[in-house]
Amino acid sequence: MEESIAQLGYRPHAGARALASRHTNVLALVAPLRRDVNVPVIMKFVTSVVTAARSYDHDVLLLTKDEGAAGLDRVAGSAMVDALIVMDVEAGDVRVPVLRGLRQPAVLIGLPDRPAGISCVDLDFAATGYTGVQHLAEHGHRSVALVGPPPAVYQRGTSYAARFLAGFNDAAAHFRLASVAHACEPTFEGAAACLPDIRAELPGVTGLVAHNEAALAPLDIPAQDLGALAVEMVMHLLEGRHGAQTRLLAPTLTERDSCAAPR
Amino acid sequence: MEESIAQLGYRPHAGARALASRHTNVLALVAPLRRDVNVPVIMKFVTSVVTAARSYDHDVLLLTKDEGAAGLDRVAGSAMVDALIVMDVEAGDVRVPVLRGLRQPAVLIGLPDRPAGISCVDLDFAATGYTGVQHLAEHGHRSVALVGPPPAVYQRGTSYAARFLAGFNDAAAHFRLASVAHACEPTFEGAAACLPDIRAELPGVTGLVAHNEAALAPLDIPAQDLGALAVEMVMHLLEGRHGAQTRLLAPTLTERDSCAAPR
DNA sequence: CTGAAAGCGCTTACAG
DNA sequence: CTGAAAGCGCTTACAG
Missing domain, CATH: 3.40.50.2300 (Response regulator)
Known part of the structure; x- marks a missing residue:
């Protein structure tokens, strides 16, 4: 049976499934797409989130930061996504209270001033x-x-x-x-x-x-780890395993040849 | 009425709407996320596609190229998307025949050997x-x-x-x-x-x-125009305005100071 | 033009 | 455990 289903190329209709099951297996990812960001770092985040999401059988809907809080409200309100991952979060980010009001859980990449009720991951x-x-x-x-x-x-x-x-x-x-x-x-x-x-x-x-991107070889943000961790946290939230939490990754010090005793 | 609907914050359920109307207002975008590509150029494409799609009231589902033909089949077969935009298309790309077999239209960014039946945009x-x-x-x-x-x-x-x-x-x-x-x-x-x-x-x-990215200031690929054009072509295909077509953008020659008569 | 009904393709709770 | 039925929340074709 399973086999003939595969043979016939049956694929359930995503909309019908979402309607009946009340989940879409889609995550929203909000990325900053303005020009002044560090493009390769953003790309690393996006790549790792998409890849990690796929490993949990989820897809990723990509939103730009400039849709602002309204964009979050739109995709969450119309039940297009099961959860949201938001990059480039600022200290007093206006999107945080909006996220708090959504039915879907969210994970921030970054740490706002008052993250109460929302999960965050970031480098420490x-x-x-x-x-x-x-x-x-x-x-x-x-x-x-x-x-x-x-x-x-x-x-x-x-x-x-x-x-x-x-x-x-x-x-x-x-x-x-x-x-x-x-x-x-x-x-x-x-x-x-x-x-x-x-x-x-x-x-x-x-x-x-x-702590300046251009003064050095780019500060080595562990974007890949952070993206994968954000997805993992989303999945745990969706499973109801636990509530919101903040996880800050400890830095790793790489000894290069820029350090010596003072002369 | 319209007003009270807005007041109450009513947003139609995307899955129910997709089921009844037979379209999702979502486009798939397949981006190459391996490390050896020109990351800023990819980012420009992604940004312009997302922005253009939003201007047509569509969202973008981001897939990675390494899902290959199976990924296209998956999102199209389950009716998650109305159309597909595929970047980084190679001459004999195996995804082209797969795209040809889908119910949804596709636009390639790039030009394969045999694009018959599929729309393409690229720089000429x-x-x-x-x-x-x-x-x-x-x-x-x-x-x-x-x-x-x-x-x-x-x-x-x-x-x-x-x-x-x-x-x-x-x-x-x-x-x-x-x-x-x-x-x-x-x-x-x-x-x-x-x-x-x-x-x-x-x-x-x-x-x-x-014609070598590092020999010069990066060759100025009009990624923004190409991305927007790809979305425009998708929208025309969805409206049934016309069939598949190939559009190659004419290059613009920028006179800089690298050119002079031979000595 | 208006409004009630059918139906889109699934999942799930329930009867057997 | 199995299977038929109800229902998810919309759109659309149709009757009035």
Whole structure:
């Protein structure tokens, strides 16, 4: 029987199935498609979410961030999707309260100020900032600077920048280092142009922590892991296994040759 | 009435609507998500397709190319989508006959060998290759070389490479230029490494046509226009306005400062 | 033009 | 356990 069904190429009608079963096996993924984002990182997220979703027999409906809260409401309200994954979430993101009001569960990639009731996954940027400083402290540095992301990133309320800075400051305080943080443009030239300012503010500076996409080989965001984790959390929510939760991935420190004792 | 409906936040159930009306207002978009593609160009296509689809009140279901023909069959067979847009189509792409057998119309971004019955949009790469040579001929060059994409691109059967080469050769013959074509690795170093070989084969070479992503600022593929055009063609097919057709966008030549008369 | 009814193709709860 | 029936929430063709 199963076999003849396959032979005949029978495939259930998705709409009828959704109507009767009350689920669609489709996830919404909201991606920022403006030009100023880090395109390869976004692409990694999208790829990993689609691939992970397929491994759970789900498909992905792709929405752009510029549809805003109305877009979320639209696809959720018309029961096109069973759950939503939202990227590029800002600190005071207006979409968060909207998501809270939907019948479908949501997982944010990013960490808003008040995520109560909504699941979040993100890199632990506070720990990342902390770890960078700690590493320099262990190399004997006593005076460190943060080459941060550009002012626009802080202004947009992108919470990861603030969290990284908080971790940086915490560690500087804890290890009793002199420190200064500086917002820099996301180009090699912009980052380089920051250095004189940093030296002026903190003449004895010997160590730099860079949280700036262009100052380095792109900061290695574990986009693949985060995307897969977001899908896994969605699936657990759909199974009713647990309620909303926040999961922050611990950073891994990669020793390269940029670190040494101060001269 | 309309107003109270909006007030109450009524949104028709997408599954029920699809079942009764026999269409979903969803398009499938198949994107190549392997690492060796030009990520920003893919992203441009995806963005423009999603944005254009929304302007026609349609959503986009994102599939990865590695689901292959089975993925197309799956979403079409279960009536999840009304039509399909397929990127990264190769010359002898096995997905083309599968698409031909589906109930839903499809538009390819790219041009396979035998597109009979399926709509295609692409840049006119033959005209692009031709135009490059013509431009050099008009500047007085008599001996030109093609810095082509790497051998892997030709081997994969990516039809645009062959079409560009054909246009290059046609123009060289027509303008009676000496010419040579060379496959080069898609890095600045790779392209540079080709030059001695080219000079060895054609000592008097004075003009270069580059069809190699890394040799130049990325060749300016009009991804935005192509994506929007693909959606427009899909909509016309869905309205039954016409049958399958191929549309090749004419290249636009941008005069920069890389061209001069031969010394 | 208006409105009640049939039917789209499934799933699921229920009778046997 | 099996199978017929009801029902999911819409659209559309049809009767009035």
